[in-house]
Amino acid sequence: MSKALFGSCDPTTLAANAPDVDLGEFAEVKLEQVHIYSALFEIPLHGAMRSLPVGVHPSIPALSCATFWRCPGGPLGAFELAFIGLACRTGIKPRQLVYSAFADTDAACGFFRQRYGFPCRSAKVRQREYYDRVLGSVEMLGKRILEISATGLTPLVGMGSFVKYSAALNFARVPEGVGLVQLEASYEFTRVIRGVPQAVTYDGAALGDATIVPVYPVSGAHAIVNLTLHPTRFVVDPVTPAERGGVRRIERGNAARA
Amino acid sequence: MQFGLINELSTPRPFTAEGQKAVYEHAIEQAVVAEEAGFSSCWCVEHHFLEEYSHSSCPDMFLMAVARATRTIRLGFGIATCVPAIHSPIRWAEKAAFLDVLSGGRVEFGTGRSSTWNELGGFGARIDDTKKSWDEYVRVIPRMWTEERVSFQGSFFAMPERMVLPKPMQKPHPPMWVAITAPGTEVDAAERGLGALILSITDVERNIPRFKAYRDRIRSCEPVGAFVNDQIAVVNWLFCHRDGQYARARGEELVRSFSYTAAQTVEISEAYPSSNYSALGLLGSLRADPSAPDDQKQLASGLCFGDPAQLIDVIQRWEAAGADQLIFLMQSREILPQKELLDSIRLFGREVLPRFASQRSAASGGGQ
Numbered sequence: 001m002s003k004a005l006f007g008s009c010d011p012t013t014l015a016a017n018a019p020d021v022d023l024g025e026f027a028e029v030k031l032e033q034v035h036i037y038s039a040l041f042e043i044p045l046h047g048a049m050r051s052l053p054v055g056v057h058p059s060i061p062a063l064s065c066a067t068f069w070r071c072p073g074g075p076l077g078a079f080e081l082a083f084i085g086l087a088c089r090t091g092i093k094p095r096q097l098v099y100s101a102f103a104d105t106d107a108a109c110g111f112f113r114q115r116y117g118f119p120c121r122s123a124k125v126r127q128r129e130y131y132d133r134v135l136g137s138v139e140m141l142g143k144r145i146l147e148i149s150a151t152g153l154t155p156l157v158g159m160g161s162f163v164k165y166s167a168a169l170n171f172a173r174v175p176e177g178v179g180l181v182q183l184e185a186s187y188e189f190t191r192v193i194r195g196v197p198q199a200v201t202y203d204g205a206a207l208g209d210a211t212i213v214p215v216y217p218v219s220g221a222h223a224i225v226n227l228t229l230h231p232t233r234f235v236v237d238p239v240t241p242a243e244r245g246g247v248r249r250i251e252r253g254n255a256a257r258a
Numbered sequence: 259m260q261f262g263l264i265n266e267l268s269t270p271r272p273f274t275a276e277g278q279k280a281v282y283e284h285a286i287e288q289a290v291v292a293e294e295a296g297f298s299s300c301w302c303v304e305h306h307f308l309e310e311y312s313h314s315s316c317p318d319m320f321l322m323a324v325a326r327a328t329r330t331i332r333l334g335f336g337i338a339t340c341v342p343a344i345h346s347p348i349r350w351a352e353k354a355a356f357l358d359v360l361s362g363g364r365v366e367f368g369t370g371r372s373s374t375w376n377e378l379g380g381f382g383a384r385i386d387d388t389k390k391s392w393d394e395y396v397r398v399i400p401r402m403w404t405e406e407r408v409s410f411q412g413s414f415f416a417m418p419e420r421m422v423l424p425k426p427m428q429k430p431h432p433p434m435w436v437a438i439t440a441p442g443t444e445v446d447a448a449e450r451g452l453g454a455l456i457l458s459i460t461d462v463e464r465n466i467p468r469f470k471a472y473r474d475r476i477r478s479c480e481p482v483g484a485f486v487n488d489q490i491a492v493v494n495w496l497f498c499h500r501d502g503q504y505a506r507a508r509g510e511e512l513v514r515s516f517s518y519t520a521a522q523t524v525e526i527s528e529a530y531p532s533s534n535y536s537a538l539g540l541l542g543s544l545r546a547d548p549s550a551p552d553d554q555k556q557l558a559s560g561l562c563f564g565d566p567a568q569l570i571d572v573i574q575r576w577e578a579a580g581a582d583q584l585i586f587l588m589q590s591r592e593i594l595p596q597k598e599l600l601d602s603i604r605l606f607g608r609e610v611l612p613r614f615a616s617q618r619s620a621a622s623g624g625g626q
Contacts, residue, residue: 005271005522040529042379060309060522061376063529092521094528154386160533194531218379219530 007052007088011178011238014053014099014171019113019120021172021181021232023250026115029229033190035070037127037136037222038163039148039197040087041214048086051209055180055238055246056088056097056169063087064212065096065166066148068127068136071108079108080125082138082146083118084207085168090180090236090247094166097180100208101170102138116232117172117181119208134195134222145206150195150220162189163221169236179248180236188226195220259577259614262299262585263292263603264336264493267314268519270591278313282320284596288588289324291600293331295607296615299366300324301334301585306344307376310591311519318353325361333361336455336493336585337370337437340395342414343383344372347395348422351402355426363427368455369396370437373535375524385526386534387414389446396434396450400483403431430484435491440536444472451481453489455585462560462575465492469580489582495561496586497594498606502565505602508594509563515590562586566609573614 040063048062069081081103085096102123103109112118124139134153138146156162168183197220204210233250240246265285269278289300302320305312314320321333338350350367358365371388372378378385391414398410402422409419426432435453438444447454454472456465469490476488495512499505526535560576562569562584576584588599 057522059524061307061379061524063524087524089521092517094521094524156531156533158533158536160531160536162536163531164527166528192531218375221531 005057006054006241007049007056007058009051009053011053011055011171015173015178017119018171018173018178019117021117021170021174022114023174023181023232023235025231028231029075030226031071031074031076031229032226033072034225034227035127035129035222036163036165036225036227037068037134037148037150037220038165039066039136039150039220040064040218041197041199042216042218043086043212043214047209047211047213048088050211051086051099052088052097053238054241055236056090056095059087059089059094063218064214066136066146067165067168068125070127076107076111077105079103079105080127081108081112081120082123082125082127082136083168084146085166086212087166088169090169095169095182096166098168098170099212102140115229116168116183117170118168118183119170129222134193134220137201140206143203143206144201145203147199147201148197148220149200150197150222153193153195153222156192156194161192162187163192163223171238174235176235178238180238181232182234182236184230184233186228186230187223189223190226191224193222195222259573259581260298260583261606261611261614262297262301262332262334262491262583263288263496264301264303264334264585264587265289265314265320266303266305266312266587266590267320268311268516268590268592269313270593271310281313281592282323284589284592284599285320286323286327287596288599288603289331290327291603292607293328295603296611297331297603297607299332299334299583299585300328301336301366301368303336304339305377307380308374308519308523311516311523318357322357322360325357325364330364332364332366333357334366334435334585335368337368337435339372339377340369340392341371341378341381341383341388342391343381344377347398347415348402348417350395351399351422352424354399354432355403355422355424358426358428358432359424365426365428365432366435367399367432368435368437369452373439373526375526375529378526379524379529385530385532389534390414396436396452397482400431400434404484433487433489434483435487435489438468441468444468445475448472448475449479451476451479451483451486451488453487453491456490456492459493459495460558460560462572462579465560465581466579473580490580491583491585492576492581494576494584494586495563496569496588496602496606497563498566498569498602498610500565500605502568505565505568506563508598509561510557511593512587512590513557513561515593516587519591566605569606569610570613573610577614
């Protein structure tokens with residue numbers, strides 16, 4: 001075992017405010033022409049180690065990812081969503097553990113909390129695209145707590161015109177106790193641009209983890225996608241060391257428990 | 259069919275100087291035993307910042323140590339990273355030639371461009387340009403070896419006229435290769451007359467179209483060097499034991515460990531969307547289907563884990579598919595005791611390798 005690689009966060013602490021998640025089946029939700037802006041930064045590894053439970057291990061180098069969705073309409077109505085996650089691995093797969101999330105409508109807040117365990121709070125979320133930059137921001141109680149820009153935009157064409165999003169994992173209360181619930185989404189890209197991200201405003205404490213500080217820009221990608229949200233398929237046990245694998249497939253019909 | 263070994267110099271935590279030295283010394287001993295057993299090449303990767311997975315930041319130094327401990331085994335850069343932020347092409351030409359001279363003309367020069375954010379991000383490389391800069395490197399390095407004085411003006415590298423020294427012992431120069439992970443790179447290799455160092459560890463049959471594409475294209479290549487290296491070498495795993503079931507179980511442990519350490523890295527395609535990296539590199543390709551995080555990926559059918567008879571069968575399939583060489587990974591995080599690993603090499607040398615000896619003597623070896 002590679003003990004040094006596992007995080008030291010006590011999952012019971014985080015679970016105290018975790019949403020209850022309904023792991024039942026639901027009809028796929030299709031959202032068209034969603035604008036997604038995701039900005040990655042390197043963060044100090046020790047911050048990630050303190051904030052990750054033993055059930056996942058950090059990516060090296062440690063990364064945080066701020067993601068903004070701007071959805072013009074559909075089954076949930078028009079909404080904007082923002083979430084911040086820490087890059088990590090379950091087993092050998094890249095994931096991001098979400099530690100803060102915001103949505104600007106009650107419907108979106110409720111859906112993402114109940115179905116996927118996002119710790120959504122109501123806030124003013126804005127993702128906008130200008131000729132020279134992309135901007136994502138979150139305001140709570142009139143105070144801007146997050147603003148991430150991307151400049152130096154370059155279109156990605158051909159086979160490389162996609163973004164490989166790491167699936168979001170959320171602390172949630174599930175029937176068996178506390179689990180990490182995974183966002184299940186598939187993406188169809190219609191346009192992708194990439195730039196250099198900058199954290200203009202980053203209020204760590206207000207965002208839920210003051211120890212996580214973006215220190216080095218990696219990439220900022222803006223995409224227009226048609227996306228489909230699927231029922232949750234996996235729950236990760238946050239206290240089983242990642243190297244042993246604590247991922248459980250949710251039984252649906254004849255699906256076997258892994 | 260020829261056989262080689264390739265070293266990642268994977269190192270278990272906790273990291274200590276003594277533990278590090280043991281990893282390096284074990285790998286050198288493996289090369290010595292492999293040479294005695296009839297292996298024809300020893301390769302070494304170049305990686306930076308890849309904790310546990312590979313502590314092989316200076317392959318030229320490792321290969322020099324192997325050169326001084328052996329007599330005949332060829333010494334392969336697997337690969338030399340051709341990225342301006344990491345190395346100047348002058349330094350690669352110098353290092354490879356230096357090793358070639360001191361080893362008596364045994365260098366194989368593999369080239370590549372890295373696929374991780376750990377490395378390219380760590381060195382501040384221009385990620386969108388790595389293919390183009392690699393192309394310049396593979397064209398200018400053989401000139402540095404063969405021309406008395408060289409000047410060069412490219413998009414990523416320039417130098418006024420200088421004599422690059424030393425010149426290699428092999429004439430006209432060491433064979434050149436390119437690491438191939440992403441689909442289509444085999445065509446890049448073939449177009450330039452470079453040997454194909456296939457790094458996607460997978461089933462035999464899935465490689466056949468790739469081999470065919472390479473063979474078809476290299477017939478009309480315009481070589482970047484002074485000769486065409488038309489060899490296909492496939493990186494594989496090896497653990498040979500009298501008990502095939504035991505060998506398979508050990509092999510699964512090795513692959514699991516390798517995949518786990520590979521997972522610690524950040525692939526470019528996960529962190530930095532780029533048309534230059536639309537496919538996963540070797541590390542990413544070893545992970546299971548991302549849509550099924552709890553599924554263990556089945557071992558590929560072409561891996562060499564088994565008893566001697568089983569391995570002969572697998573290798574014959576690689577041979578029929580068109581591979582000229584198999585280059586074996588044998589260790590990960592020192593999970594195999596050194597004695598067991600050396601016994602595997604010796605058993606392979608006694609009972610498997612001789613079955614392919616006639617083909618070995620007939621195979622072409624590139625530069626002389």
